[in-house]
Amino acid sequence: MQDSVLDEDDNAQWGLVHALLLNGQGGARSITRQELEDLQLGEQESLWLHWDRGHPHTHTWLRKSSGISEFACDLLLEENTRPRLLNLPEKHVLIFMRGVNLNPDAAPEDMISVRIFADAKRVISLRLRPLHATDEVIEELQLGRGPTTAAELVLRLADVLTDRIEQLVDDISEQVDTQEELADSPKRQPLAHVELLQVRKRAAGLRRFLAPQRDIYGQLSTAQLTWFVRGEGGYWNELNNRLTRYLEELELSRERIGLLLESQNRHMNERMNRTMYRFSIITGIFLPMSFLTGLLGINVGGIPGADSPYGFAVACTLMVLVAAAQWWLFRRLRWI
Numbered sequence: 001m002q003d004s005v006l007d008e009d010d011n012a013q014w015g016l017v018h019a020l021l022l023n024g025q026g027g028a029r030s031i032t033r034q035e036l037e038d039l040q041l042g043e044q045e046s047l048w049l050h051w052d053r054g055h056p057h058t059h060t061w062l063r064k065s066s067g068i069s070e071f072a073c074d075l076l077l078e079e080n081t082r083p084r085l086l087n088l089p090e091k092h093v094l095i096f097m098r099g100v101n102l103n104p105d106a107a108p109e110d111m112i113s114v115r116i117f118a119d120a121k122r123v124i125s126l127r128l129r130p131l132h133a134t135d136e137v138i139e140e141l142q143l144g145r146g147p148t149t150a151a152e153l154v155l156r157l158a159d160v161l162t163d164r165i166e167q168l169v170d171d172i173s174e175q176v177d178t179q180e181e182l183a184d185s186p187k188r189q190p191l192a193h194v195e196l197l198q199v200r201k202r203a204a205g206l207r208r209f210l211a212p213q214r215d216i217y218g219q220l221s222t223a224q225l226t227w228f229v230r231g232e233g234g235y236w237n238e239l240n241n242r243l244t245r246y247l248e249e250l251e252l253s254r255e256r257i258g259l260l261l262e263s264q265n266r267h268m269n270e271r272m273n274r275t276m277y278r279f280s281i282i283t284g285i286f287l288p289m290s291f292l293t294g295l296l297g298i299n300v301g302g303i304p305g306a307d308s309p310y311g312f313a314v315a316c317t318l319m320v321l322v323a324a325a326q327w328w329l330f331r332r333l334r335w336i
Contacts, residue, residue, distance in 0.1 A: 002093065015055025017127075018138060022046040024148050028141035036065075041121050046150045050134055053077065053115070053126040057233045066124065068117055076115045076126055083213040091225055092119045096218065098209040100164040102132045108168050108193045109202040111209050114161070116154060120227035125157070133160040151228045155235055158217065162239055167208065169246045174205075175199050176253050179260055193264065200257045203250045210250070214243035281336055285326050 019036070020028040024044025031039070041047060051058045053076075075086070075094055086094040095118065098111035112131050116207055117124040125134070140146035147153040179196060218238035221233045224231045296303060296315055305311025330336045 010109055013057075014061070015052045015058035017052055018048070018050040020138065020141060021143065022048060022147065022149070022153065023060055024146055026141070026146050027140075027144040028146060039137045041060075044148075046121050046123070046148075046153065047149075048123045049125070049245070051124070053128045058126065062124075070255070072117060076117060079114055081115070083216055085208055085216045085219050087223075090119070092117065092226060093223075097158060097161055097213055097216065099131050099133050099161040100128070100168050102129055102164070107202075109205045110170075111206070114157070115158075116157070118150055121150060122183065123153050133157065133164060135246065135293070136160050151225075151232060155164050155232055158239055159235075162242055165206075165246055168179075168206065169249050172199055172203055173249060176256050180256065183260055183263060191217050193261070196257050203254050203257075203302045205246060207250050210243055210247055214240055214247060217243060242336060251296065281330065282329070285323055288322050288326065292319055292322070 014033045016033050019031045020033050021039075021041075022028045022045060024042075024046070028048070036049075039047070051061075059077060062068060062076065063070070066073075068076070071086070072088055072092070072094060075081075081096050083098055084094075084096050087093060093116075095116040097114050097116070099114055100108045101110045101112050102108065106129075112127060112129050114133075115126045127134075134157070137146060137153070137160060140156075147156045157242065175195070176241065178197060217236050221236035221238075221240055223233070292315070305314055307312055308314075327336075
């Protein structure tokens with residue numbers, strides 16, 4: 001284990017994050033950058049090189065020492081890509097996938113691109129930011145329970161990436177469940193409007209990358225590559241089905257969020273309408289009384305009851321009678 005750590009520290013200066021030689025029995029050993037020059041693979045052995053795409057030595061090695069065509073190198077080193085599958089001559093493939101971003105202070109839906117060149121004996125993967133999914137595969141190899149071939153390695157990487165996606169989709173569904181419970185509670189607590197919008201944005205961002213990634217899995221389930229182990233198509237098909245289910249769950253979450261926001265807006269409009277209605281009733285009741293007080297308060301001669309000691313009492317009684325008549329009328333018209 002200590003030698004493996006030292007090898008990785010030495011390789012890091014060359015942009016080589018991991019260099020593992022699979023023994024064909026579920027295990028692997030770490031090799032150095034210098035060993036790649038004269039490395040001869042045994043009959044059951046396979047090579048996995050995991051590179052830092054942003055390192056300048058990675059670019060140099062890919063173009064001068066990897067044996068990969070210039071066209072394939074250009075694709076592997078592109079700045080912006082979406083998940084896709086490209087068949088190359090001599091039964092080589094390029095597979096671009098996305099993984100959940102589990103780095104500190106990072107948004108999980110800000111997915112990390114992993115680009116893979118694979119043939120019967122080699123898997124060359126590139127990433128720009130640390131990808132935790134590779135650590136899980138390496139741990140399995142160290143325990144002797146990892147992939148045995150290049151095809152199994154690509155499949156296992158896709159499987160781990162999909163597992164991490166499942167956790168993120170479940171988290172989004174739980175957030176929507178929480179907001180639905182608040183909306184359905186008897187007290188009808190206010191919904192977190194900003195949080196709902198953020199969740200919907202996360203779901204849309206995930207769906208953007210997962211839809212083409214699902215198509216990749218579907219294509220690999222029927223791929224006619226001679227170095228693919230017989231029966232692996234079923235595993236790729238299962239990954240395709242899982243991603244389809246996650247996409248359906250994301251779409252359902254977006255629809256549920258839309259319904260919650262629509263319900264919240266409708267509830268706010270209803271409250272506003274009730275408030276305005278009450279103000280209208282109050283205004284309707286006090287408007288005639290305001291007219292009477294304004295009429296009796298004008299400073300001209302001839303005001304009825306101006307010289308009577310009972311004038312004020314008569315005016316108040318008249319306003320009370322008008323208010324009572326309005327109340328009876330509004331009740332009869334079922335306005336209140």
